[in-house]
Each structure stands twice: as C-alpha cells, then as structure tokens.
Amino acid sequence: MKLPIAAAAVTLALFAAPAFAQDIAAGERSWNKCRACHQLGENAKNGVGPHLNGLFGRHTGEVEGYSYSNANKGANITWDEAVFAEYIKDPRAKIPGTKMVFAGIKNDKEITDLTAFLKQFGKDGKKM
Incomplete structure (x- = not known):
C-alpha cells in the first residue's frame, strides 16, 4: 500500500527539522546569562x-528611553522566534555594529527554552 504524496511530504517535514519541547524553567x-544587562x-x-x-513582535530599536546603536535602529527587524534564535547565537x-557584547548561546535547545521563558512577558511586563 502506497502513501499518498501529501502524507509522505508531511512525514518528511516532521523528521527534517529537530523539534524541541520547551522547558520554561x-x-x-x-x-x-541575560539579566546582567536586561530586565523583565x-x-x-x-x-x-x-x-x-x-x-x-516588536521592531529593533523601539523601546522608549533606550539609546540604541545606529545598527539596531536601522536593522528593520521584527523579533520572532527564528530571528531571535539567529541573533542570540551571534548578535554581532x-x-x-550592535552595542550588545555577548558571546551568544549556541545550543538550539537552550535557545528554545529561553524563548519560551521570554514569551511569557507581555509589553506591560505581566506574565501572559
């Protein structure tokens, strides 16, 4: 019995990229690693x-009252999970030209967990 092409494609997609369960703790x-420079x-x-x-969901360089580098202000990036993962591995x-001096987090699982933790906080700082 043959799998339909669509089912095979879905199966392949599921196994093509690693999936990580998010661990907020x-x-x-x-x-x-972040709290020396950032607050939540x-x-x-x-x-x-x-x-x-x-x-x-926020754009680079838009937190009121913070003095961003020209690089951040001009980056025209909207933060989402994929952009954050790429950035936090190697910000520079x-x-x-970013002012952020950080060696980065290279482990994909750690980035996924950190993302889950950060996503809890809304614009007002309350946990969602």
Whole structure:
C-alpha cells in the first residue's frame, strides 16, 4: 500500500527539522546569562540593554528611553522566534555594529527554552 504524496511530504517535514519541547524553567536558568544587562517584569527598566518585555513582535530599536546603536535602529527587524534564535547565537553577526557584547548561546535547545521563558512577558511586563 502506497502513501499518498501529501502524507509522505508531511512525514518528511516532521523528521527534517529537530523539534524541541520547551522547558520554561530551563529558560529561566538561561535568562541568568541575560539579566546582567536586561530586565523583565512589571518593574523592568532599561539598563545596559533595553528591557525585554514584549520582545516578540516588536521592531529593533523601539523601546522608549533606550539609546540604541545606529545598527539596531536601522536593522528593520521584527523579533520572532527564528530571528531571535539567529541573533542570540551571534548578535554581532546578525546585526553588525550592535552595542550588545555577548558571546551568544549556541545550543538550539537552550535557545528554545529561553524563548519560551521570554514569551511569557507581555509589553506591560505581566506574565501572559
């Protein structure tokens, strides 16, 4: 019995890319690498870096009161999971000229977990 082409394509797509279950607690531990420069939550303020409340869906260079580099202001990027994953692996490769001095997180699972943790916080800093 043959699989229909569509079913075969879906099966192939499922196995083509690794899938990671998100672990918010592990993401919170990973957040410790970020918190020296960034804040989250209802009382978050800009520090060395901008606060990260409501990061996903926001454009680069748009947090009020933070002094961004020209590179960030001109990057014209909207943060989503894929862009964030690419950026956090090597910020200076994704946005040359950024002020962010960070070696990056190379592990895909850790990035997925950190993303899940960050996505909990809305623009107002409240957990969604």
